[in-house]
Structure formats: C-alpha cells, structure tokens
Amino acid sequence: EAGVVQSPRYKIIEKKQPVAFWCNPISGHNTLYWYLQNLGQGPELLIRYENEEAVDDSQLPKDRFSAERLKGVDSTLKIQPAELGDSAVYLCASSWGGSSYNEQFFGPGTRLTVL
C-alpha cells in the first residue's frame, strides 16, 4: 500500500514569489492534514480536511496561505507571497476514522527555503 505522497520534496524560492505543495493521501483516508514544522520543533497543524471540507483552519495564516481539496482526495497548499519566515518543512498527513487509534500517517514533507 502506497503511503502519503508529497511533492516536491525540496523547493527554493525568493521571497515574494508564490509556491505550491501537493499531497496525495493514502487511498481511502478521508481526513487530510497539513502541518508546518519549523527547525527543531514539533509539527503544528495548519488545516484539517474531512473529505473536501476544511473543518479546522484556525491556524492557517489566511492572508497569504490557502489550501484546497476539491474532490476530497489530493490537496494543494499555496503560499502567496512567500516570506523569509515561511522557510520550514510542510508535512501532509492522512487518517481513516475507522481505525483503532485514528493514527495519522505522514508524508516525507516538502522542505521550503525562502531566500
């Protein structure tokens, strides 16, 4: 079974440029999460989707960040314009509500560097 797929793995951009990250969750997982992980820190939730609905986006900086999950499968996270402080790893995770622990399965992340 394929895990959570994210692309690109690495991205280097200049500040004020736009950037987008893509995530394909594990097949059958209805819940999708985007996390931000700063260097030396634990992941912090940006947004959570239940199918195509964003049910928790309270931590998403909506002035520059946006996300979509149009068909309830894969998802895109966008930053426009990027700032120096956005340099971090962006992790995508998915889960299935029917599992025993509702554990989240994570992708390898996209490491963003803003110059």
Place this chain on the structure above:
Amino acid sequence: AQKITQTQPGMFVQEKEAVTLDCTYDTSDQSYGLFWYKQPSSGEMIFLIYQGSYDEQNATEGRYSLNFQKARKSANLVISASQLGDSAMYFCAMREAVQGAQKLVFGQGTRLTINP
C-alpha cells in the same frame, strides 16, 4: 502553557541498552490519546505506539513500550535493546478534543543518538 513537554532535547545511548524518553502532558479532558512518532533524517513521521486515556494496560509494540502514569500526566516511551537505526527525533503527541474536533498537539521532540 505547553500541552506536551519533552524535557530532553538530546539523548545519547550505547547500542543494546534500553532508553526512556520523557513526555508529560497537560489536559483537563477525561478522554484523550497519546502517541509517539519517530522522525528519521529522511523527514517522514513514523507512528510507533498509542495509549488511550482509559487504557488500563501500558501499550507495547515490539521493542517499544509506553510507561503511562495517568496521575502524573506522563507517557514516557521506553525502547528496549536499542539499535543504531533507532537514531532519530522522537515526538510525543496528544490527541484531544478542541471545539468538537480532534486535534493532535506535538511536543518539541527529543533527538536520540545510538552509539555503537
């Protein structure tokens, strides 16, 4: 206030020794879950073990066990017979209900290094 506290930024252990990674948590909920994840240098977070707040037995998964002390609000991870491949960042996380939604909150992590 920190929801999850991992007080050990780094740990160094000899191969084959057991190691305990500390985690304390703060919640007023009666129902919550505690997770441990491993993050190797490749970046992905790997689920290791889960403990539910109502579970009476400590969780075990192979070489991993969770020392759950509910009254102390601690959920320490014990790795027995450590291996070189155990070198990684380890994160403790708590799932709790926030405004009706299940939310996973992570600690700052402990970097474990296994020496040969």
